[in-house]
Amino acid sequence: MTAAFTLVGLLLLLALGVWSAAVCDRVALVGAGRGVIAHPLRQAVLLLAQQQNETERPDWLNWKLAPPLYLALAAAGLSVVPLAPGAVLADVDAGIVLWGAVEALTVVVVFLHGWSANSQLALIAAYRYVAIGLPVMLVSMFVLIAAALPAESLAISAIVESQRAGWNILGQPLGFVLFLLLGLSLSFRGPFNYADSSDVAGGTATEISGAHRLTWEIARLAILVAFAAMAAAVFLGGYLGPLLPGPLWVFLKTLAVLALMVAATHAFVRLPPARMLTLLWVAGLPLAFVHLAIVGLEVLG
């Protein structure tokens, strides 16, 4: 019974999160006008009524599979997030490792989507997404290991429980900031939009339309929701909080992280890939390693 409730709760979190993120994006871009609440639904309906394009000799299998796989990865990532004590769909001892696999496979899926379209700009976008995605993934792994150290466990439930004395964001603010980079990269938004950006006319999505595009855009938002829920669990205490029930706390904290991500999307510039790569390898990774070392010393002390 608990598993069924957890499943319903996670699906609700996913659906509401995707819709909230789409509304927030619209508000951030053009302001809160009339019809903004129904805007994502209207766009979705119009995309469903649209033809799905073809390109010349694409790799059909990978091209069509990439969006549902991306969506499945978002769902897999969300499955390790506990909604309440004992209410977690995939209560694996190595939840952090499962999340790491989601990160790695996201890079593969996004590359496949750009590569399989048989289109020049989509291919450029796919290549550079891989180049940027790899160092960001390494940064996030250091950060997640640091968050797991106080819990002495790789299970997300244990990490949430270890925050009863104080949320990780208070003890590891640098880790939280570095982890946010991963969210922008996984969903390729704003400063980390190397996959579907304007300079490559939509990048890996430049050749898609109709239901194909709808699935891809939903998957992008879904992975953002999964990331926000994970950030809420690992750094903001997950379901921990006074008065309100645990699942509601998860939802509110996820929404807060989502709002932060939307704000970051529009606030910071996207650097050319070479500059971003240098920044990540020369500054981001050493910073993440130093952060891990400091947390490790604190735990030992």
Next chain:
Amino acid sequence: MAVSRLASWAVTAPVAAFPAVGADAADRVCDLATDPSLTLARSPRHASVLLVAGQLRDADASALCRLHDQLPHPRATLVWGGGSPVPGSASVALEDDPRPALCDLARGLFRGERDSEPDLLANEPPNPWRGLGDFGQGGQGMMGGTPYGRMMPMPPQADLRDGLMLDAYTATVGPFLPTLPPGLVLEVTWQGDIIQSARLVRVPFEPPRDAAAPFHRALSEPGSISVLERIRAANHLRCLAHVLELLELHRLARRCRRTAVQAITGETIDVARLMRAVRRSGALAAAPPGLGRLPEEVAAEIGGVARRAGGKPVDVRARQREYADLGFEPITHAGGDVRARLLQWMEEAEQAVKLAEHARLRERVRFAHAVESPWGPLPATGHYEPSETGFDFTDLLVGCEWLEAMLVVASFDVAALARMTPRSPDPGLGEP
């Protein structure tokens, strides 16, 4: 049935249109982007309506047909001024607002009241497929033949920057790629995402005539400084908006475009605040130092923003008494690269608004021999001819990654690009 009923409900969503921009229409299309009821799509695959804005060249007709057929069904075409090879397309005059017609077209399409336009071209590859397998594998020759779309996988030269030996790939981009100035067609050879070579095929369209007209008139009769400076500010803000779009700063780009519209309509605007927001975003850090640096002799001949961004305080306005009375002094930046040109646009836009405010409508100016337009000194012939230096701006793109190359192109106005071209890029193709 259920989807079509839902689609009827959903048609109040913003109309997704892909603009195919021709002569004299760039500013108008840019201003359209400020309307929340309209989405200017980055790819034709993301649009329902093809908006053909302004007069196109004959040479662009086949590209327009290919573009048209890339729009997914249901689709329609709206011709906004000029002509179009699309039969049955709707049309409005260039002076009219196209938004009501765009909305009507989109609603008609999704409510099933209007038929989707059929393909203009046969759905077959332009070259025969020579590979034996589905993905081009097999065939004759050492590397499996030369199937359509694939080069021999032996790079003609080593990668210019990272030493990787990837397949070279040549493709033509433009004239409707939104990241390039309208009308510009380039033939680019990549290795990975690094540009190995670039060749100009067709020059971009010149600055819109209605924006340039007040500057031309100021040579023969006194013109309002306020009006001229507001046009200058609007032009610089639109150029800046395009760069910000490339850098994924869509919200700031939208603000720039909205401010450009307000500058033209004479509203009170706070450009200084906008520029502070642009600086805070880190936009200037996106361009590596030295990217797109223009040789001094070329900048000297191009003039305008490009020259002042190279550190030379050369501006026709400095010789005009009316501008001196307003305390005008040319702004300059050192470097002559992309970053310097962006800074130049930002600060000149701010300066232009200040000049317009100080001058109001009372101050008028008549230029003696030359006029300093937003695109540099206006040519006596009325057209921008290739410069005497013979400098080709595509040389600046070699060795750049794609985004860097787009930043280099976007950091010049269309007049500067037209002047930095070979004498005859592709004879007969550049004529409007």
